[in-house]
Amino acid sequence: xxxxxxxxxxxxxxxxxxxxxxxxxxxxxxxxxxxxxxxxxxxxxxxxxxxxxxxxxxxxxxxxxxxxxxxxxxxxxxxxxxxxxxxxxxxxxxxxxxxxxxxxxxxxxxxxxxxxxxxxxxxxxxxxxxxxxxxxxxxxxxxxxxxxxxxxxxxxxxxxxxxxxxxxxxxxxxxxxxxxxxxxxxxxxxxxxxxxxxxxxxxxxxxxxxxxxxxxxxxxxxxxxxxxxxxxxxxxxxxxxxxxxxxxxxxxxxxxxxxxxxxxxxxxxxxxxxxxxxxxxxxxxxxxxxxxxxxxxxxxxxxxxxxxxxxxxxxxxxxxxxxxxxxxxxxxxxxxxxxxxxxxxxxxxxxxxxxxxxxxxxxxxxxxxxxxxxxxxxxxxxxxxxxxxxxxxxxxxxxxxxxxxxxxxxxxxxxxxxxxxxxxxxxxxxxxxxxxxxxxxxxxxxxxxxxxxxxxxxxxxxxxxxxxxxxxxxxxxxxxxxxxxxxxxxxxxxxxxxxxxxxxxxxxxxxxxxxxxxxxxxxxxxxxxxxxxxxxxxxxxxxxxxxxxxxxxxxxxxxxxxxxxxxxxxxxxxxxxxxxxxxxxxxxxxxxxxxxxxxxxxxxxxxxxxxxxxxxxxxxxxxxx
Ligand code: SFD
Ligand code: AMP
Numbered sequence: 115x116x117x118x119x120x121x122x123x124x125x126x127x128x129x130x131x132x133x134x135x136x137x138x139x140x141x142x143x144x145x146x147x148x149x150x151x152x153x154x155x156x157x158x159x160x161x162x163x164x165x166x167x168x169x170x171x172x173x174x175x176x177x178x179x180x181x182x183x184x185x186x187x188x189x190x191x192x193x194x195x196x197x198x199x200x201x202x203x204x205x206x207x208x209x210x211x212x213x214x215x216x217x218x219x220x221x222x223x224x225x226x227x228x229x230x231x232x233x234x235x236x237x238x239x240x241x242x243x244x245x246x247x248x249x250x251x252x253x254x255x256x257x258x259x260x261x262x263x264x265x266x267x268x269x270x271x272x273x274x275x276x277x278x279x280x281x282x283x284x285x286x287x288x289x290x291x292x293x294x295x296x297x298x299x300x301x302x303x304x305x306x307x308x309x310x311x312x313x314x315x316x317x318x319x320x321x322x323x324x325x326x327x328x329x330x331x332x333x334x335x336x337x338x339x340x341x342x343x344x345x346x347x348x349x350x351x352x353x354x355x356x357x358x359x360x361x362x363x364x365x366x367x368x369x370x371x372x373x374x375x376x377x378x379x380x381x382x383x384x385x386x387x388x389x390x391x392x393x394x395x396x397x398x399x400x401x402x403x404x405x406x407x408x409x410x411x412x413x414x415x416x417x418x419x420x421x422x423x424x425x426x427x428x429x430x431x432x433x434x435x436x437x438x439x440x441x442x443x444x445x446x447x448x449x450x451x452x453x454x455x456x457x458x459x460x461x462x463x464x465x466x467x468x469x470x471x472x473x474x475x476x477x478x479x480x481x482x483x484x485x486x487x488x489x490x491x492x493x494x495x496x497x498x499x500x501x502x503x504x505x506x507x508x509x510x511x512x513x514x515x516x517x518x519x520x521x522x523x524x525x526x527x528x529x530x531x532x533x534x535x536x537x538x539x540x541x542x543x544x545x546x547x548x549x550x551x552x553x554x555x556x557x558x559x560x561x562x563x564x565x566x567x568x569x570x571x572x573x574x575x576x577x578x579x580x581x582x583x584x585x586x587x588x589x590x591x592x593x594x595x596x597x598x599x600x601x602x603x604x605x606x607x608x609x610x611x612x613x614x615x616x617x618x619x620x621x622x623x624x625x626x627x628x629x630x631x632x633x634x635x636x637x638x639x640x641x642x643x644x645x646x647x648x649x650x651x652x653x654x655x656x657x658x659x660x661x662x663x664x665x666x667x668x669x670x671x672x673x674x675x676x677x678x679x680x681x682x683x684x685x686x687x688x689x690x691x692x693x694x695x696x697x698x699x700x701x702x703x704x705x706x707x708x709x710x711x712x713x714x715x716x717x718x719x720x721x722x723x724x725x726x727x728x729x730x731x732x733x734x735x736x737x738x739x
Contacts, residue, residue: 117592119292119299119585124271126156127567128560129302131276131289131343132310133159134167135254135549136500136538138261139219139556140308140563145264147564158271158302160294160311160669161335163258167312168333168498169549172251174467175371176223176230177501177548178216179238179246189213190738192244196546197738199410200504201403201695202713203353206737207511207521208544215554216547220246223550226256242375244546250467257553274300275669276311276339278584279347279534282574286347286534290584294669299585303576306533306563310556313498313505313539314338314680316618319626319633320494322365329471331360331367332496337673338680340540341497341505345679345720349529350508352542352717352732355687357495358503359636359699361415363431364489368472370431372464377457379436381418381490383426393417400697400708411502415492415698422492423635430487433461437484458484494632495625495699497680499539500552503699505684506542508717508732509535512558519735525566527559530719533566533574535559543715591662591671598661611661614670617653621678624649629685630700639704643689650682683718690729691716 128148130140137157144155159166180192192213197204224230231239231247239247262270276291280303288303315332322329345351361370373379382388390409396417397404404413418429437457444450461483465473475481481488499506507529516522527535537559538552547555591614598610606613612620625631628646630638638646657675662668693709694702715732 117589117596119297119589121301122298123301123303124156125303125573127153127305128155128563129288129304129307130155130157130310130560131307132167132312132340133157133161133163133258133261133272134310134312134538135169135257135552136540136556136559137308137310138163138257139553140310140537140560141261142222142264143557144560144564147561151564151568153564153567154269155265156269156271156302156304157261157265158274158276158289158291160273160275162272163262163270164255166335167254168336169254169257170333171470172253172468173549174248174250174369174464175241176220176246176248176550177371178213178244178546178551179220180213180217180244182214182217187243193738195244198403198406199408199502200356200545201400201410201412201708203356203504203543203695203715203734204545205511205521205543206735207516208509208541209546210515210737211512211526211558212544212547212551212555215558216551219550219554219557222260223253223257226260228253228256241372245371245375247372247376248467249463253549271300275672276343277588277672279307279343280576280580281347281531282576285532285574287574287576289343290581290588292588292665292668294665297665299589301576301581303573305567305570305573306535308535308537308556308559308563309340309343309507309540310537311339311343311540312336313496313500313503314341314677315496316622317497317625317677317681317684318494318629318631319622321491321632326365329366330496331362331493332498336539338497338676340536341680341683342676344507344529344531344534344536344540345683346722347529347531347534348719348722349531349534350717350719351683352506352508352715353499353504354542354683354718355691355716356504356696357684357699358498358501359412359415359495360493360502361418361490362493363472364428364491366469366472366475367493368465368469370490373431373433373436377433377436377440380432382430382432383421384428385426387421387426389417389421389429390414393420396420412696412698419492419636419698428489429491431490432487433483434485434487437461454484492636495630497539497684499542499545500547502545504543504545506540507536508543509541515737520733521735526562527555528562528566533570535563588672589668591660591668594659595661595663599663605663611659612656613661614667614674617657617660618674618677620653621674621681624653625681629681629688636699637701637703638688639702640689643685646685647689650678650685653678683720686727686729687716687718690718
């Protein structure tokens with residue numbers, strides 16, 4: 115493989131890290147403001163933008179559409195919905211900031227060619243109150259196309275894996291990374307950076323291990339790069355305890371939203387009982403949340419988990435019942451048959467648009483959804499602040515909503531590090547933005563970042579010695595392998611190094627058993643968490659011994675280092691918050707109730723110079739009744 119790397123240096127004004135939904139939004143908006151202000155914009159993605167990030171396979175719905183101009187809902191309605199779903203812990207200013215711009219992102223998608231389902235009257239077909247049905251197999255391709263056209267291909271670097279930030283004092287100064295195809299080490303120098311590198315998966319042991327390794331709900335290629343990058347830059351983090359556990363069709367992770375909302379399906383246990391009905395009294399313990407509809411996602415999970423813990427599994431999505439019920443509403447037999455066929459098509463398309471493997475699993479297990487129910491189950495935990503989780507960096511709100519409060523420090527979506535902006539999964543406490551809201555948030559961040567550049571138009575200083583130090587550290591796994599692989603007959607077994615896959619298994623085992631993973635029934639306590647922290651410390655020591663045979667494995671090494679840091683901040687924040695606020699995501703057995711004095715944000719900052727953590731409570735400010 116060789117460890118000689120060519121140095122490539124790119125100097126730009128605005129650097130967008132990532133090429134997913136929020137990065138594509140940032141690209142389109144930045145291109146517009148850049149032209150007006152003579153600003154150079156550069157985008158870097160670890161993969162190919164056409165199919166990178168969570169939307170790679172496509173999606174079957176746009177989950178955030180507020181419909182403000184259509185008169186469907188108000189901004190306040192959306193903020194209340196998110197606040198309730200996150201058990202009271204949300205940045206209302208950020209949620210409102212995204213909600214007031216999201217519809218225009220959706221209209222752009224439609225203009226760019228995304229087929230959104232329409233009804234007989236030409237209106238959008240809603241999956242639920244906020245969700246629109248789409249034919250979304252090519253969703254990412256066309257969103258990426260618009261971004262690429264806006265920026266110009268010369269300003270886009272694909273297949274470059276970003277690792278660490280570059281800083282000039284308290285300001286961001288760029289980023290470093292390496293090509294995953296050729297021996298090239300990249301230094302990007304910039305006046306402002308927008309972090310859009312998604313969330314994290316495979317931090318916890320997945321339900322599918324050897325037999326289906328890599329199969330998870332969240333895309334295996336998002337590895338906590340946003341959290342790692344912003345942590346290393348010294349940015350304050352928020353809601354890093356708020357993981358997301360989606361309930362999904364078991365083993366292939368097909369989505370449930372269309373079934374629950376569009377097809378109005380029930381979920382029942384092995385005895386035929388409906389946990390959402392039979393366990394309604396449990397919701398009293400978590401009041402006032404769960405008192406109004408929709409019941410928060412974590413509480414819906416929790417009621418199902420209680421059934422499973424009592425031995426009442428499996429839990430079934432009653433697809434057969436739901437389809438037959440809708441078809442039965444047709445008056446004559448011909449219409450009923452036609453409707454049935456139509457519903458069957460919709461059911462399969464829901465999976466083929468975004469989780470193809472679920473359709474394959476149905477086919478390979480002879481499952482006809484109109485005839486047979488399918489198992490659903492709570493997945494392993496993921497970090498996806500744009501969905502029903504909330505993890506990410508603590509960012510400034512917009513001036514008109516947050517000005518004069520501690521939520522505003524100059525530029526919308528700027529983190530606590532000057533010039534470093536975050537969007538999508540990278541920015542925290544603004545859940546339920548999904549694909550469309552992430553795109554809108556990217557646009558918001560880009561406009562603010564260009565303004566920041568206009569106001570702070572000097573190129574920050576980058577110390578060459580720092581770049582050399584990072585280069586040595588980042589490429590070290592190649593050297594470790596080179597120096598040692600001949601010392602044993604099997605390159606997998608060697609006392610001098612650890613390969614990234616084994617390192618990942620070790621991390622996942624720690625998180626699964628100590629930090630409330632699947633095998634611990636999503637439950638933990640202080641003693642378990644302390645032991646987990648101790649084991650993570652040993653893991654961190656061994657990360658110096660990671661070995662990479664080639665560039666692909668080098669990327670795997672860094673993905674797993676990022677996962678380890680994501681795990682670390684998660685465990686520390688769970689320890690800090692001494693209550694259970696999101697049962698169904700995780701349960702603190704030593705603090706089993708929700709507490710008023712924890713109705714606040716739990717924030718964490720890593721001080722790299724001292725190798726120390728700082729934990730803070732931050733107030734929740736409410737802007738809406
Ligand atoms: O319903 C580096 N989401 C859904 N949203 C919807 O609107 N509708 C749906 O139908 C959705 N469904 C869904 C969803 C997510 C997933 C995983 C599934 C199903 C299976 C949520 C959205 O997808 C999500 O909110 C957005 O995609 C978030 O956008 P963003 O930009 O925060 O993340 P990204 O799109 O994953 O992009 C990340 C980018 O970063 C790159 N990257 N680049 C350089 N260096 C590194 N080290 C990097 N690490 C990552 C990636 O390549 C990518 O370009 S439903 O089932 O829930
Ligand atoms: P999912 O397919 O589970 O990601 O859901 C898609 C959208 O529907 C998201 O906005 C979810 O929060 C929402 N959703 C899913 N199931 C339900 C439910 N039972 N009640 C209310 N909202 C739901």
